[in-house]
Amino acid sequence: MGKPTRPRSLADTEAKAVLRGLRTSPRKLNLVAQLIRGRKVGDALAQLKFCHRRIAGAVKKALESAVANAETNHELDVDRLVVKEATVGRALVMRRFKARARGRGARIDKPLSHLTVRVAERPAPAGETAGGEGRARRPRSAKPGQPVRAKKAGSARRPGPARGAK
Secondary structure, eight states: OOOOOOOOSSOTTEEEEEEEEESSOHHHHHHHHHHHTTSBHHHHHHHHHTOOSTTHHHHHHHHHHHHHHHHHTTOOOGGGEEEEEEEEEEEEEEEEEEEOGGGOEEEEEEEEEEEEEEEEEOOOOTTOOSSOTTOOOOOTTSOTTSOOOOOOTTOSOOOOSOTTOO
16 A cells, blocks of 8 residues: 555666765765776776775775665676776755854865766676687777778888988
8 A cells, every 4th residue: 555666777787886965075076086987996996996086985885885785785797897987065064153254254165975886787798708719809990880801912101221220
């Protein structure tokens, strides 16, 4: 006779964690959140471990919480998780006043932030092998989505006089 359950806002292959009231400005928090967006979870945790910013520890805690939620609540494979998004939002701003010269006061703003980390499970490739053999590699110069072309004969740089030599 109670309320009906709310439908799940995430896909079946996703999990999230939210940290509210972090004592840093959203601008500073977003710099750390940019480090992990789109990365594999293992790479993102390593990046946060060696980040020198103070708030990186809290971001790491949120990411670990999202991974734990994915593993325990949704039975997702931890090895295939990717940080789908890391969003930063503004929370309230504490306003304090500091005494200044000649009887004046100056307002000091102390902002707080919210952080939401969403992880998603990548689909397993059809021909995935343990060692990764047989996977065609794209050259670094090629962009994603472009066909890989074979090199032309004789397109390699020919040896010639050294630069600056006459």
